[in-house]
Amino acid sequence: MPAGSNPSTKDQDISRFSPGEFSFDELSSRASLKWSTYPERLPAWVAETDFPTAPEVQEALAHAVRREQFGYVSDSLRDGVAWATVRWVAENLGWDVRSEQVKTIPDVLAAFEFALDFYLDGGSKVIVPTPTYYPFLVIAKRRGIGVVEVPLENQDGRWVLTPPELQRAFNEGGKLLVLCDPHNPTGTILTVEEQLDIASVVDANHGRVFSDLIHAPIAEQTPHPYAGTSLVAARHTISAIATSKAWNTAGLKAAQMVLTNDSDLKGWGRLGGRISNMASPLGVVAAMAAYESDPEWLRGFNAYISANRVTAQRSLEAIHPGLRAATPKGTYFEWLDLSQVSADPSELAHVGVALSHGSDMGAGFENYARLNLGAHRDTLTAILDRLARLSGLTS
Ligand SMILES: Cc1ncc(COP(=O)(O)O)c(C=O)c1O
Structure with missing residues (x-):
């Protein structure tokens, strides 16, 4: 049993996923x-869900609190979560990594910042496919790092990075490609073939990849971690994964970085200690418990998200057939083109909902918005009812 795991939870009767019955x-x-940023609106914006986490995670956290596990993260906790990660990614994503390649970090954005520090030298730029999870743009710009935005191509609802567009980004001085799979906000899951094509372009340009797998547990089909698709990809990639989205523990601060290149591992030896110490022991305990939890819970969670997606799809198509701008296979998001209902994202406030605005997610997406499906179906239905009023605002 990995260090730090809680023996008392092992034999309990573990119930399956429940969306919870919390009042507003x-x-x-x-x-x-x-829930606190826009108190007057129903929130479907930031990537938190309203669901209770898995019973094993609750139990492990309660146990850790009872024994006041509040000190700095120890090597045995780091080893424990590394092994739990190795097992989970092997069993669920078919990705074989070694435990010494898995590093504890506070969050996925810390891994992104590590990749920026480690891979970018004077003047080289980050390549960010858009629309994107907006902090990639904000962090790079704040650090004075140039960004090459590459608009994804919408192929019948699958938003994909095409090799010619990627090559154009390298031609413009790009060096580090951010590859998010499943993709936030469009929910595309890349095929192995698409990833091999991307790897050829990256390799030909001596580029590097930051592979963000934070949404990998939330998927209707199995994502294939980019670094696992070929040795070439493994050598030019820093990957990051976390339990924080599916098990809803983002505030607990623990994620896992996977270094599949020996020189990156040496770089971690020099730079990693400070980053790793910023992870919280409660987050590490939660991550370990999540990776080791009954797979039925995650299956139940994914089934609930899929059913929410069907509910959303029906309502959104009734509002306007072109409103759904993507056909996601992963994440708990829907990507909406509000121009179809002649609405502007600022009008969302008038109908009493908070979605994430596309204007933050890259040039050209000002009329788009991201809807978070991670809510009880009754809450989602109330949000969809309010969205239906959008088309009435301008007619
Ligand atoms: C694609 C993606 N990457 C990174 C993050 C941030 O993760 P963390 O809180 O672990 O930094 C999020 C959060 O929603 C995300 O959706």
Whole structure:
């Protein structure tokens, strides 16, 4: 048993996923970003869900709190979560990595910043396919790093990075490609063939890849981690994964970085200690418990998200057939083109919902918005009812 795991949870009767029956007051009382930022609106924006986490995660955290596991993260905790990660990615994603390649970090963005520090030298730029999870743009710009935005091509609802567009980005001084799979916000899951094509272009340009797998547990089909698709890809990639989205523990601060290149491992030896110490022991305990939890819980979670997607699809298509701008296979997002209902994202406030605005996600996406499906079906239905009023605003 890995260090730090909780023997008392092992033999318990573990119930499957439940969406919870929290009132809006209870959700607001969590004082998390999602429910407290726009108190007058129904929130479907930031990537938190409203669901309770898995029973094993709750139990492990309660146990850790009871024994006041509040000190700095120890090597045995790091080893424990590394082994739990190795097993989970092998069993669920078919990706074989070694435990010494898995590093504890506070969050996925810390891995992105490590990749920026490690891979970019004077003047080289980050390549960010757009639309994108907007902090990639914000962090690079704040650090004075140039960004080459590459608009994804919408192929019948699958938003994909094409090799010619990627080559253009390298021609413009790009060096580090951000590859998010499943993709936030469009929900595309890349095929192995697409990833091999991307790897050829990256390799030909001596580029590097930051592979963001944070949404990998949330998928209708198995994602193939980019670094696992070929040795070439493994050598030019830093990967990051976390349990924080599916098991809803983003505030607990623990993620895993996977270094599949020996010189990156040496770089970690020089730079990694400080980053690793910023992870929280409660986050590490939660991640370990999540990776080791009953797979039925995650299956139940994914089934609930799929059913929410069907509910959303029906309502959104009734509002306007072109409103759904993507056909996601992963993540708990829907990507919406509000121009189809002649609406502007600022009008979302008038109908009482908070979605994430496309204007933050790259040039050209000002009329788009991202809807978070991670809510009880009744809440989602209320959000969809309010979205239906958008088309009435301008008619
Ligand atoms: C694609 C993607 N990457 C990174 C993050 C940030 O993760 P973390 O909180 O671990 O930095 C998110 C959060 O929603 C995300 O969706």
